[in-house]
Amino acid sequence: MNGSLQVQFGIASDTGRRPRNEDYAGVCLASPGRRVRQGIVAALADGVGGAKGGRIAAELAVRTFIDGYYAQPEPLGVQRAAARVIEAVNRWIVAQGRADPALENMASTFAGLILRHRNAHVLHVGDSRVYRLSDGQLARLTEDHTLNRPDYAHVLYRGLGIEEAVRLDYGVHPLRLHDRFLLCSDGVHGTLTDVALRSLLMRRDTPEAAARLIVDTALDAGSSDNASAVVVDVVGLPAIEHTELESAAANLPILAPPAAGEELDGFRLDAPLSDGRYSRLFRATNLEDGRSVVIKFPQPEVAADKTFRLAFVREAWVAARVRSPWVGEVIELPPGRQTRLYTVMPYYEGETLEQRLRRKPSLALAEGVEIAVTLARALSALHRAGIIHRDIKPDNVILGRGGRLTLIDLGVARLPQLEEFPTADVPGTPSYMAPELFAGSAGDERSDQFALAVTIHRALSGGGYPYGEVEPFSRPRFGKPVPLARGRGDVPAWFDQILARALSPAPADRFGDVIEFAQELENALAHGRPEIVRRRPLYERNPVLVWQCVSAALLCAMLALLARG
Template sequence: MVALLDEQSTPPSLSVSIGQASSAGQKSRNQDFHGALVPDERALSFKGITVALADGISTSEVSSIASQTIVKSLLTDYYSTPDAWTVKTSVSRVISAANAWLYAQNGFAGLYDVDHGHVCTLAAVVFKAHTAHLFHVGDSRIWRLSGQSLEPLTADHHVSLGAGEIVLSKAIGAASHVEIDYMCEPIALGDVFVLTTDGVHEHWHSRAVADVILESPTLEAAAQKILDDALAAGSSDNLTVQIVRIEALPNGDQTQFDMAAKTLPIPPLPREGAVIDGLTILRQLHANHRSHIYLAKTIDGEKVALKIPASDLKDDADGLRRFLMEDWIARRIDNAHVLGAPALIGPRSGLYVVTDFIEGQTLRQWMQDNPKPSFEQVRDILEQVIRGLRAFHRREMLHQDLRPENIMIDTDGVVKIIDFGATYVAGVQEAAPLREEDGILGTLQYTAPEYFSGAPVSWRSDLFSLGVIAYEMLTGTLPYGTQVGKVRNTRDQLRLRYRNARDDAHPMPAWLDDALAKAVNPDPARRHDALSEFGANLRAPSVSYSARRHVPLAERNPERFWKTLCGVLALLSLILATLAFD
């Protein structure tokens, strides 16, 4: 069965008009390179439209390779990055990778002088939903037509060497790492963006260019006119110009998730033996106010879990959106410790989600069966959860509802994170910026205090939830009781007081209690710097703990301390006596 969202008709989408022109000008070859890509509807929704140009430096014979490489990378590799990533993350990764490759080529070819290497400038814009994402390196520029004037949105990366000599301070391929200027701008219907190389904008008058854009019959004609005018004004460099006009914008309440929910009906609750689109219902597994989950089997006999939204959700757009996100997420995270979805093929007659079936028990049931687990049992489970959580975070996702009920342990002892109904996906949220997620989606006892205080959330918020689970596994209680749910502001958040997990009823090393306290610290900045660090601190004292708990030799071994001190004093006396007789 293909992904549910891919089966439905697509919502109203972003549309643009593009005009482009490029010329070698008075030079024998054109080292500029440019391109634009309007993808298919699915990629258009999640990735947007990309427009980019690059300008190879004139002192290099191979800079045209750099220009082509960076633009082609953006127009291809960007669309291969995870849909869950934001535009900023995706494009920055692509640019950094291309920059590293170009820099390496300079080394392989012995081109250690930047002026003769695989070096170019870059100006790129990704139009996604209602936002323009701008990326800039060097002295190519991005402009916006405002009224009848062009306003520059980027600043050249130049350094003056004196005597009128100016050189680039940043360029693609010039160093192993490149700093990318990034900004995002809201867009509206009719907005016009212009990208240019210096061979164009150093030989134009912005007011005249604005008139050309407004008066030309097409953007293609306008681009060519701007290029011709720059040549006539004396430009001796390569010239490239791109013009983009916003023709249509997607409706904020017409995302692919909304359209899928409107296209298919919620099916009636099936009985045992019923068949839904080739899936035979075996029995009901679970039901709550959000959904009904059934064990089913495919035509090939594979067991799967089929989830149908509760009828109460039929008029709840946000609830249905979160329901559909579970299918979307399950098909985009391939990790042994995260619930996946089977690759089935076939049309759907109703609104439901199919995922892998896990034979086992929830962590909650396991905790009830094992009220006094060994440290090693706890570590093994938590380390598997950490591996699953890292798969979320690497895709810019926050689970946001990590609790014992949402962690499964199968019959082989493999731990899997389930239930993605509260998961935040940065790239999807970016694609539907008008949608606001209100309220606390997670379970109060396990939700980080920053959700209640209104402070920024991050992957450390999931770490807090994991820390609470670890604390509960070892003690049977919660580190703050019910106090977290009462937090209303930052002051309340910082007033939370941690209850030591180490006591007579729950003996454990002090350093282990310290690791738990750090994971659930009310201040996110004072939690661990990585999930793997928390995992390591569950097995051995942290460096900071060891430093804080260093006991002087006089306290650890008084007898040895005094013997050593006496020996040192005796040696010192001998040395002084020898010096006195000399």
């Protein structure tokens, strides 16, 4: 455990048909005695079997690398610190291989993985490999340094001890929660295909069980070499710092949105999804892995640059802190890949709630309540993290297959301790904004509850608004919401009463939180609560008569006092 970076790991190594095991692997979770901020290290080395001292070279490479890396100054950075240690290890192996006949030509491969903050740093020389399983996709993060000829595919041309100056491959990849990494020797990948490895890793056994299964499967499949595997699961990530995001956003230019068919930063823009006042969305293909994504580009000259950069920071910040099956994600790109300001999100199959409202048949009451409950859960996940969405509306709700619902567009969210938008660009969609927002409030959990209630009202009324549609810059009046029962006969009075409470112009009169609101709807629907007709008090029915009666009573009391005097 490194701060809030948490991993689980497992190691398995077997001699197989060889007389001795010349593989060596190790994992170090930075302990209090070490520099915790330097990360978590996993390494695997495979001693060259055709030379003397292969096992010694492999063990020396792993042990010395781990100890040497933590001994480097932290400001040096991962790449420079790792390279410095590997160069020293390589010089020692080369020198010993020349000086000691018992270790003549000793050599080894090396594959290292350093998990630090929110990145995975991969170091590699030789033909041991590093893989990453992320979102069901297996990617090989290393390239073998072997001769590209069928009869010599096992012959290394780069490795520790092979060259006086080692040429170390280095790569950095953003971490995602539940990523699974595999480090393995050629005794594993030389027998098992990438398809087979993915299948074994996808079983999601414990890392220890997964490593043992991979090694045993390789040996059962006929591997004639030592077989070793290290499996590392990422089970906790540190929250990204907003200062990092602000720095990244400040260095990215805001340009006019591109057109469909263009390629940008390794993405192909396939088709536009929407073209709004503030942003243009494209469905795109990530050319690195073939997955479909959505890219959102800001529309320049509509709002201040500062506003767009704040929106970029907010979406990335929320994605790093909130993990919920109902809240949309943001894909973090590797450093240096992004050349302009935009946001990349997964592509969610389905349609927006707004699109659903435009087609027949209309939503049934039970379907509307289910949407309300799921949306409330998504909002609750945000609220627990101190995040206020501030733009709940049908356009920002995606209805997927199998009843999946995803709440998207967190660019205008209110975040704790982060800078607010300029006054001229106060966020929100007028028809969904609670009365207090028009009065200058920044928004809170109960204003999100109000927007949720407006969204549900629209969903079940066929597109109508409880207080009428509000135009930008207008000052709406909040009297009594239009009851749903007026437009459809299957809506009981109790539903309108619950909805009316969430739609109350006074925040204090709404539910304590969105979960209470959702539970009230769910429980009432499940138990078929009967209609409750509340008799309106005389003051609501005839306030003038009430005051006339009060005045008459006061007059009578005054006359009685005068008569006594």
